[in-house]
Amino acid sequence: MSVDGKHFFDALIVGGGAAGCFLACELARLRPDKSIAVADAGDTTLKKVAITGGGRCNLTNSFAAIRNLREAYPRGDKLMRKCLSVFGWEDTWKWFNSEGVELVLQDDNCVFPASQDAMQIVRTLQNLMRKRGVRVFSGERITAVSHEEGLFTCLSSSGSSFCSKALAITAGGATPSILSMMEGLPVSIEKPVPSLFTFKCPDPLLRSLMGTVVGNACTSIAGTKFSSSGPLLLTDWGLSGPAALKLSSYAARFLSENEYKCTVLVGWMGDLSREETASVIGKLLSSSPKKQLKGVHPEGLTSRLWTYIMGKAGLREDILCSEVGAKGMNRLVEVLCSDQIKVEGRAKFKEEFVTCGGVSLKDVDSSTLQCRNLPGLFFAGEVLDVDAITGGFNLQAAWSTGMVAARGMSSFLGAL
DSSP states (O other), X not given: OEETTEEEEEEEEEOOSHHHHHHHHHHHHHOTTSOEEEEOSSSSSOHHHHHXXXXXXXXXXXXXXXXXXXXXXXXXXXXXXXXXXXXXXXXXXXXXXXXXXXXXXXXXSEEEETTOOHHHHHHXXXXXXXXXXXXXXXXXXXXXXXXXXXXXXXXXXXXXXXXXEEEEEOOSSOOHHHHHHTTTSSOOEEEEEEOSEEEEOOOHHHHTTTTOEEEEEEEEETTSSOEEEEEEEEOSSEEESHHHHHHHHHTHHHHHHTXXXXXXEEETTTTOOHHHHHHHHXXXXXXXXXSBGGGOOOTTSOHHHHXXXXXXXXXXXXXXXXXXXXXXXXXXXXXHHHEEEEEEOEEEOTTOOOEEEEEOGGGBOTTTOBBTTSTTEEEXXXXXXXXXXXXXXXXXXXXXXXXXXXXXXXXXXXXX
């Protein structure tokens, strides 16, 4: 219902991203008798979903390689454990299947639509909201929220106002505009900082290796316990790929506090120990004593990378394997297992829109995602202090928290 520029609904969702639209779809299913609306600042909903996964949409992960949930969710793992028990990755698979979306599980445990088209996910959610009567208001950036006598009022930059009995804020990461919008609400905010980025490295020799991929490398930050592993990509600015991105997520706050300056230790041989690495190199040297060292690089390392490693170990390109000696061998093993790479800044990941920080989980009921201090106010998605590594985990958080919030709002509306 609309009166004099004011729109009245039973439930309003601020934010038309993955969490908000999924929440709207489920709340409309649970409460078909209630009026539900989504207000989004963009010209269309789900714009970020449309580009995630390189336009293919990595919408979840099987979690098969995750031993501890904190590996996937550096912040918010306890909340996510509870939300995943309500709506996990297999539930996501079934949900999208039931809506006609065929999915495929890749060898790396990532789940994509079989069509390899993110727009199929976008259209599915948009069509479902339309089918279930959810009103969508695009171009409505909410600038202020107030609550009085059981009614939420949200003011928009367009001059419109939206009133509702229940309100869900799902407006993505805790950006300055979102934080400003939430001023006055009884929630505390964990300072937002980027949590998914690549590393800028000043070393021109390393950067000259752009395009080089190491299938399994270990990365860590010197002087800390932060570590990661996986494929590592060398770019014209530094370090990228899953091994770098996961490390950036784990150490997001530390890196922010240190102005993104640190030393990253790279183990080029993956999880091989120093002893195992020495054994591999020893066999290479002994099997080809008359060959130049640059021609006998270990499996998995390109000749260009091997030449770079030799240089850091202080060995000539034309040295024969038989001439390396014990000291040269030790230097090679040290670089292979713990190459020290200086980092002076961060670079945006091509899909970087993940932040560390947001609404403090202390202020949210984990069973419903309702604000502990203001009944009827709910949160879902990245606006919460929950974030994940790359690989479909952030979208799974959107589906899981969206489902929990939808059920929480349904119960709240049912009790009015």
